[in-house]
Amino acid sequence: MDVIYEIPMSLSIDFDAINAEHEKLVSILNEALKIIRTEEDRSVGAVEKSLAALSAAMQAHFNHEEQEMASLGYGDLPQHKAQHARCVAKLDATCRSAADNRIMNKTLLDEVFDIILDDVIRADSGFKSFLYAKGILL
Ligand SMILES: [Fe+2]
Ligand SMILES: [Fe+2]
Numbered sequence: 001m002d003v004i005y006e007i008p009m010s011l012s013i014d015f016d017a018i019n020a021e022h023e024k025l026v027s028i029l030n031e032a033l034k035i036i037r038t039e040e041d042r043s044v045g046a047v048e049k050s051l052a053a054l055s056a057a058m059q060a061h062f063n064h065e066e067q068e069m070a071s072l073g074y075g076d077l078p079q080h081k082a083q084h085a086r087c088v089a090k091l092d093a094t095c096r097s098a099a100d101n102r103i104m105n106k107t108l109l110d111e112v113f114d115i116i117l118d119d120v121i122r123a124d125s126g127f128k129s130f131l132y133a134k135g136i137l138l
Pocket of ligand 2: 061119
């Protein structure tokens with residue numbers, strides 16, 4: 001299977017399981033893409049299941065990340081939490097509207113990928129800088 005969705009190496013955060021969790025989100029998305037490309041009836045079942053799994057994995061990742069940030073005294077945690085909540089709400093809304101309209105296509109998955117990148121690029125890069133400044137990442 002072609003891997004379509006990928007997080008650039010430059011965005012990796014080699015701290016605890018953060019990287020692995022980001023990769024997990026993207027791998028669920030790649031599975032959903034595979035389903036879209038191979039199943040005849042792409043509007044039902046399996047893709048919705050993948051998106052539900054993605055939503056659960058995203059929630060688990062955000063909880064874990066927030067715990068790590070709290071234990072390290074990360075000052076931007078309140079803003080970061082708000083950003084996570086926005087990602088969850090956006091993913092929920094996207095999945096709900098896709099299910100309501102029976103739309104499961106690559107455009108939808110691209111939107112979901114954007115939501116993942118909202119966390120990985122726009123928000124977590126601030127945490128990455130913090131880890132460098134603290135000497136936790138070298
Ligand atoms: Fe985050
Ligand atoms: Fe993250």
